[in-house]
Amino acid sequence: MTITRVRSRFNCSTALKAIALISTGVIGFSFTASSVMAQDFQTVAASGRIQGADGKVISGATVTVTSNAQGFSRTITTGRDGSYRIPQLPSGTYTFTIAAAGFDTFTDPTVSLSQNSSGNAFTLVPVGAASSGDIVIVDKRVAVADFEGTTTGAVINVADIANRVPVGRDLNSIIQLTPGVSQGDSAFGALPSIGGASVGENQYFVNGLNVTNFSTFLGANTVPFEFYDSVEVKDGGYQAEYGRSTGGFINATTRSGSNDFHAGLVTTYSPNGLRSKSPDTLTADNDKDYSSDLRSDFYISGPIIKDHLFFYGLYEARDVKTGNGGTIDRNATYVTSSTKSPFFAGKVDAVITDGQRLEFTYFRTKGVTTDVTNVYDSTTNRIGDYLSTQDNETGGGNYVARYTGQFTKWFTFSAAYGKSQDRTNAISAIPDISYVEDDRGDPSQVPGSNPDTTIETTRIRASSIAPMPMFT
Structure with missing residues (x-):
């Protein structure tokens, strides 16, 4: 009996629905809007406090952050308690400039912001204090913990x-x-x-x-x-x-592009001769196991329009091969798998104006792995006659687009939409010929012992909504 099967096809996708993230601060009797906390999957909120050398907080100080990589800037003034918070900033290195009436302007071009380190406190000194001849505390920056996280x-x-x-x-x-x-x-x-x-x-x-x-x-x-x-x-x-x-x-x-052009090539190679060998067991013959992995990644990035439009592109060429002898059995098989399917990806960042940003990311993981099966004699460790060839399709296209806009100190809007695709298909390696599997030697496939021997084609699509973090 020959049983013909069409393997299940999975075409899975997920959609990030466009979700508006809106928050308003509480306005007190002083008509000063309170700070707003905002952070999502890929941005950070710079926060901290500005004080004088005497330890007293400085209200009304101007805090300007400028991206060292992409040139955009954001400006905010401190509240009555000397605190500041600038939401929706991409991770990276920034230049902080702090200015306040009666104090020397302080600039630090080496402030690194990330998801776990975005709080900084600044100390300013009065104008002319450095030339007064007295011993004074110089202006400085101290990284602080964000206790709201x-x-x-x-x-x-x-x-x-x-x-x-x-x-x-x-x-x-x-x-x-x-x-x-x-x-x-x-x-x-x-x-x-x-x-x-x-x-x-x-x-x-x-x-x-x-x-x-x-x-x-x-x-x-x-x-x-x-x-x-x-x-x-x-x-x-x-x-x-x-x-x-x-x-x-x-x-x-x-990774994203910046105001500087960058290009490079990274090649990694894991030859079979340098990998460790697993010992044989009672059920597995590992003598002929094989693994070789050669990958070359070429990337290029830079500005399309300086300070406003940036790109990053990556192309990876692959040559991956594996071999496995399977179980110890005189009639065992040896499967050799290989893939040369490339990978490519790109990201575009557009800074429309300071505080208005568009991002688009695309990466393609689609590939085909070819399995060649031969007879294998574990007693003599010899690979014998050719049996079959099978192609396995994997991966798919993935993209996500995002808009972020800060309109006022207390109003920020962010929306994203994306789709992720994946597939798992076992198909014939011969064009226009259906995939055929001969299970006559498998006792589990004898009619009567396995009721599920029907020919079946399945197509599954799964989708879900992934909400973005709301403001608090």
């Missing part, structure tokens, strides 16, 4: 950690640098277990786009290492809008 976890700068630590060039290796994270069972892909939860209880986002595997909930769409800028792992204390996970929330951001 409750999230625990870690934010990892991918490029920085890769240059200093010998870490695997994949997302799972980066996540496992976070305290409280361990590697899960290899049977499920050695994915991270966060806070003791299972590997299937995590959520994965890239630039605010949900890229979690929607058919198995194990892992996410594979994104090349060079495309990541930072990875934030939230393992506790995060708000409900980051939910649908009882393990951890992985929030990754990608």
Whole structure:
């Protein structure tokens, strides 16, 4: 009996519906709007306090932050308590300029803002204090904790950690640098277990786009290492809008263009000759296992219109091969898998005016892995006659667009829409010929022992709404 099957087709997608994020501050009797907290998947809120050398807070001071990479700036004045808060800033390095009547202007061009470090307090000195001949306290900046945040976890700068630590060039290796994270069972892909939860209880986002595997909930769409800028792992204390996970929330951001042109080529090679060999077991013959991984990433970035429009592009060429002898059996098979499907991605950032920003991210993970099966004799460790060839389709196209606008000190609007696609198809490697599987030698496929032997075609589409964090 020959059973013909058409493998299940999964075409999973998720949509980030456009959601307005609006918040108004409370206006007191002094007619001064209170500070507003605003932060979403990929931006930060710069906050802190301005004070004088005598420790007294300075109200009405002007705080201007300017992006060192893209040139845009945002300005705000401090409240009655000397505090400031500037929401919806992309992570990066900024120049802070603090000016107040009766005090020397202070400038610091090296302020780094990230999801876990965005608070800074500044001390100003009176005008002329440096030339008075007295001993004075000089103006300075001190990084402070943002006590409005409750999230625990870690934010990892991918490029920085890769240059200093010998870490695997994949997302799972980066996540496992976070305290409280361990590697899960290899049977499920050695994915991270966060806070003791299972590997299937995590959520994965890239630039605010949900890229979690929607058919198995194990892992996410594979994104090349060079495309990541930072990875934030939230393992506790995060708000409900980051939910649908009882393990951890992985929030990754990608690289962006700047006012300077950059281009480069990164090649990594893991030859089979340098990998360790697993010993044979009673059920597995590992003598002939094979693994070779060659990847070349070419990237280019820069301004299209200086200070206003930027691009970042990445192309990855791959040559990945694996071989596995399977179980110890005189009639065992040897499967050789190979893929040369490339990956490409791009990001465009547009700063319309200061405080008005558009972003668009696209990355394509679509690929085909070819499996060639031969007879394998584990007694002699010899690969025998050819049996079959099968193509496995994976991945898909992913995009997300975002608009962010700050209209007043107390009114910020943000909306995003995106789509993530993934597929898992086993198809024939011969054009126009259906995939055929011969199960005559498999006892489980004997009629009567397995009632589910029908020919079936399944197409599944899953979609969900991923709300953006609301203001408080």
